[in-house]
Amino acid sequence: MQLKIRNLEKYYGQFQALSDVDLDVGDEEFVCLLGPSGCGKTTLLRIIAGLEPYSAGTLELAGKDLSTVGAQNRGFGIVFQSYSLFQHMTVADNIGYGLRIRKTPPVERAAKVQKLMELVHLQSFAQRYPYQLSGGQQQRVAIARALAVDPALLLLDEPLSALDARVRNDLRLEIRDVQRRLRIPTIMVTHDQEEALIMADKIVCMNAGKIEQIGTPKEIYSRPRTRFVADFVGISNFLTPQLAQTVLPDLGSHAPDAQHLLALRPEDISVSISDGAQACITHASFLGNVTRLTVDLGETTLLAESHHSQGLKTGDRVAISVAPDAGVWVRA
């Protein structure tokens, strides 16, 4: 185990920003802290970096207590959303900054910088200044700068949020690729569920200062444990146990108790034309690959998805069905 966090708490005055956070980050692991804004994910990252004090709990790196080690001496790399480059230094100087601070001999430094520039595909930009680079290029420089000092842990604070969609997509894969090659344990903060699903080995889903669930992307999506996770990652319909029994008679599972809700993904509901049925499509949105349908069942409405080939449209009378093992029971 590389990083080990136990019972971490953080108060801002009376406000509890983090409560009872336990988290492990293994060697070579890519962990995403995922949650809505204000959930405490950035606070957690900043505490790990040593930039923010915390109220209680322990932080250990490879068995060593971090509470007496300042940010300056933790040897972590950090990348912010805002690039944060030295505007008066060239790309090469920016990347070599940490090595200069560590008084690495110039020859060695130049070699390392050269290697890193190749890694992030910026060889030909060595003598440019940040203002002459695009956002994506600047962020690559920031990443290379963080990697230059062989960080024990790489911290990424929404590194892709300021970039436009296409660049973001490319960089997601590139960051993941570099991380795998260099085998640096990494923690990334993001509010974008798609980003977390694509990049992470492990997603830490946070809400209101607490960890709701930790799991692989697949676990988080298909086996959410709480209503929040099922709602925040992907789209879910929620049904009380009673309602589930009435509208989905084919369902095989039963609620563990009355506090649980059935979370049902739209793609798990099949919809078919059935003249004279009670259920009716009240809205159909074209989403490109699928059409999202709002189906009025009388007792409730459900979101479902269908392929265009079915040609369903608003006003159609329909029947719905689910597989016996569809849906997950989550805590309300």
Place this chain on the structure above:
Amino acid sequence: MTVGPTQSHPPRRIARTKPLVIPPLARSLYLTSLWVPLIGLGLFFLYPLALIVQRSFVQRDGNLGVGNYIDVLSMGHILGVVRNSLVMSGLTTLICVLLGFAIAYLLQRTRARLRWVISIALLLPLLAPSLVQALGLIFLFGRNGLISQATGWNLQIYGLWGLVISNSMYALPQAVMIIQASLRQSDTRQYDAAMMLGATPWRRFVDITLPNARFGLLSAAFVCFTVTITDFGNAAVIGGNYRVLATEIYAQVVGQMNFNMGAVIGILLLIPTLMAFYIEKIAAQRHTSGATEGAMPVAPDRRLLRDIPLGILGYGTAVFLIAVVATVVYASFVTLWPYRLDLTLRNYNITAQGGYGPLWISLIVSTQAAVIGTLMLFMLVVSQRRLGRGMAKAVYLLAIVPVGVPGLVLGLAYVLSFNVAGAIPGMLYGTTLLIALCNFYHYHSQGFLTMVSGIRAVPAQLEETVTCIGGNTLQGLRDVVLPIMLPTLVAVFFFLFMRSMVTLSAVIFLITPRLSVGAVSVLRLDQAGFATQAAAFSVCIMAVVLVALGMMKIALALVSRKPQVAQ
């Protein structure tokens, strides 16, 4: 390994926050750079100010009481003097805000030709002590003025109108600067939206331009009022029999050595400025900038019906400003104004009032004020950034209070605090250092605000990046803060230098027979009847300030030059 959400605890006692691990070097640097400027403010601003308040309550019999206030208010003429001051500053403020708005609009929103001439003309009053305006007016319109002589008119320039005109000339550039800044923060999309809704140009002006400029107009009014109600130079030169508070306080203190009475009048002077200060702060809190992120500034356009009247006002003012200063320069080369206009350099052979000595002292004082001030303000803003919100706000408020204290009051407070025998503060009296400190704290607020807006451009996250990479505080300062702050430091340095060169109202109390400054020499020469020599001396001061201005422009161009690609 996975931990689900825990059931919410009943609210626990809040754990003590473990402080961040900060290296000792960083901590001591931070504490020094916070406390040195704060102690400076305490010793050289709060303490003198407290003393002046205390002295105003020390009665002639030595007891504490309001006796001095009763005495002052029962002095028959004092209420008239207060009224005179208010009328004079009120009129000046009105003229400056109206004219200032017209000129700022002309400069910022129209495409009138030769706008740069107006901009340059507006710089002139900032280059010289305020009384140079009065000097120039007298050379033109006084009893022996060029125009009075040529036309035979008796223009009665001495008195209220002379004061209002010269003070307006002095305050106008500052008003234009503030209003222009508020007009610069505009968003063309607001105007486009209004136009699409059918608003006429006039409606757009009334509904968008004016409300957005409201705060700038108020700030400008505040500044004009504060700088003119206590201005000493013009009042002494052109005030004539129109007595105002500034000259009254001087007469009480220097003329009759009545320090306690002077203190009372000083407090009276504080009231209107503190009120104006308070109103401005309240307004600032309500003010939300009309411009949002990504705002597209309004493009200047051409509209004859609007531009011609504005142009007449703008160019007229510019010509007047240039004419007055040019007259002073001309008079400095004339043998006997206005009777023998042949040119000579004799006026520059100044031997009275210590000759050119005071000019050198001004240079020393100004350099000291600029060095000390820039360093202290830089330390203050750098450390203020690390404070919690409440503390940071308290420091901010303390740092901008000096703008509400008139120079004359500050000068008087310094005399009361430092012109004392024996004690350690007494050692400072009669040194250039004390005058430099007085000038620095006089202009503390403006310098501080410039620094604050400068440091806002320093990205906190870049500093944090340096920390995480392993850099210490000094490396953070060198590689993050300084490269971005350098233009601001240059600007603040020269601002303090240039203001120190020309200010008169505070230093007038701090000079001694052995130690005087340039601005005082101009006043003394004029009062001694050597008007053309006073003009010559002002020209020398203007030359020094111009050189400083040129050096600032060069320095700014050097430090804000973008690095070039070495391809």
